[in-house]
Amino acid sequence: MEEDIVQIMPDEPFIFACHSGVACFNECCRDLNQFITPYDMVRMRKSLGLSCEEFLSKYTSRHIGPESGLPVVTLKPNPADGLTCPFVTPEGCSVYNDRPASCRMYPLARAVTRSRETGQLMEHFALIRESHCKGFSEGKSQTPLEWVENQGLKKYNEMNDLLLEIISLKNQKKSGPVDFKEELMVHMAFYDLDSFRTHIFEKGLLGEFNLDERIMEKIKTDDVELLKLGFEWIKRVLFT
Ligand code: SF4
Ligand code: SF4
Numbered sequence: 001m002e003e004d005i006v007q008i009m010p011d012e013p014f015i016f017a018c019h020s021g022v023a024c025f026n027e028c029c030r031d032l033n034q035f036i037t038p039y040d041m042v043r044m045r046k047s048l049g050l051s052c053e054e055f056l057s058k059y060t061s062r063h064i065g066p067e068s069g070l071p072v073v074t075l076k077p078n079p080a081d082g083l084t085c086p087f088v089t090p091e092g093c094s095v096y097n098d099r100p101a102s103c104r105m106y107p108l109a110r111a112v113t114r115s116r117e118t119g120q121l122m123e124h125f126a127l128i129r130e131s132h133c134k135g136f137s138e139g140k141s142q143t144p145l146e147w148v149e150n151q152g153l154k155k156y157n158e159m160n161d162l163l164l165e166i167i168s169l170k171n172q173k174k175s176g177p178v179d180f181k182e183e184l185m186v187h188m189a190f191y192d193l194d195s196f197r198t199h200i201f202e203k204g205l206l207g208e209f210n211l212d213e214r215i216m217e218k219i220k221t222d223d224v225e226l227l228k229l230g231f232e233w234i235k236r237v238l239f240t
Contacts (some may be wrong), residue, residue, distance in 0.1 A: 002130070002131040003128060003129070003130050003131075004128075004129040004220070005109070005126050005127070005128050006126060006127050006129075007124070007125070007126050007127075007216065008108070008125050008126060008144055009125070009144075010123055010125060010143065010144050010145045011143045011144075011145060012055075012093060012143060012144070013138060013140070013141045013142065013143050014127055014141070014142070014143070014144070015140065015141050016107055016135045016136055016138060016140065016142070017135055017138035017139065017140035018135045018138070019138075020091070020092055021159075022134045022135060022138065023134050024034055024132055024133055024134045024135075025092070025232045026051075026084075026088055026090075026092065027132050027133070028106065028130075028132070028133060029084060029085040029087075029093065029103075030077070030081045030083050030084040030085065030088070031077065031175060032075070032077070032080070032085065032101065033074060034074055034100070035065075035072055035073070035074055035102070036060065036072075036073050036075060036100055037100070037101060037156075037159070037160050037163060038163065038190040038191055038227055038230075038231075039101070039155075039156060039159035039160060039163075039224070040100035040156070041055065041073070041191055042193070042223045042224060042227060043098035043100075044059075044087075044095050044098050044099075044100070045223075046098065046223070047097065047098035048095065050167060051194055052191065052192045052194040052195065052236075053192070053194065053195055054219075055226060056073065056192065059075055059076055059086050060073040060074060060076060061073065061074050062187070064177045064178075064183070065167075068167045068169070068170065068171070068213045069166075069170065069174075069175065069176050069178055070166075070167065070170060070176040070178060070180075070186050070190075071183050071187040071190070071191070072182075073191055075087075087099075087118045091213055100170050101153060101156035101157070101160055103195065104151040104152065104156065105126045105147075105148075105151065105153060106128070107127060107129065107130070107133060107135065107136075108125050108126065108127060108128070108144055108147060109125065109126045109128055110123060110124070110125055110144075110157070111124045111125075111126075111149075112161055112164060113122070121161060123144075125144040129155050147183040157235065159224070159227070162228065162231045163190075163231065165235075166231060166234060166235050166239060169239040169240065170238070170239045174240050178238070184236055185234065185237070186234055186238070187240065188228060188230075189230030189233055189234050190193070190227070190231075190234070193223050193226050193227060193230065196226060196230055197219065197220070197226060200219070200236050201220070206229075206233060209233075211229075215229070
């Protein structure tokens with residue numbers, strides 16, 4: 001598969017559209033080594049109505065991220081069907097409204113850096129042209145900033161940028177994989193929110209944080225708030 005990656009400015013138009021009428025429909029939903037971010041998992045799990053344990057065991061494999069040294073999960077492809085994504089159907093993505101950020105972002109890639117001058121995060125984009133993808137002949141023009149808006153990526157980017165900050169702190173503090181105890185803590189706070197919640201409410205984890213009642217009430221049911229708390233816990237306890 002040929003691939004051409006070029007930098008594109010946030011307000012620079014590019015031509016692309018993807019829909020069920022393209023000849024390559026669903027071609028990109030196979031043979032992917034697809035990392036799932038913690039926020040991706042919150043969204044997909046909610047869409048499927050599964051517990052963390054059910055989602056993790058049915059759909060994912062666990063690894064240590066080669067660059068971050070932190071635990072990550074990838075989607076298990078279907079070996080009986082050309083290594084397709086477990087969520088692809090002849091009609092398209094079965095979790096479309098809650099599909100992962102990487103699926104929404106394609107054919108763009110996004111990176112963020114922090115300005116040394118202002119401390120603000122700056123977004124950078126690249127356009128990935130793969131030979132099998134016919135979407136570049138579909139004639140719809142938009143900029144990367146419009147793509148982010150139209151694909152519902154704002155919340156994903158906000159949550160995934162919190163994760164990037166932790167990876168950066170971790171790599172400043174120590175390179176290579178985290179130790180086994182740290183791995184268990186990070187996996188629970190990032191991917192096993194049901195266990196994290198049980199540890200907080202039944203085993204007194206985070207007691208020293210003196211969380212106010214409003215937060216405690218919220219995290220009983222709100223997985224996004226619980227994940228933000230998990231990021232904060234890991235950041236404070238392991239990497240600052
Ligand atoms: S146009 Fe590109 S993104 Fe859309 S289905 Fe085809 S390969 Fe996938
Ligand atoms: S989650 Fe949906 S869009 Fe993403 S690879 Fe799987 S089927 Fe395709």
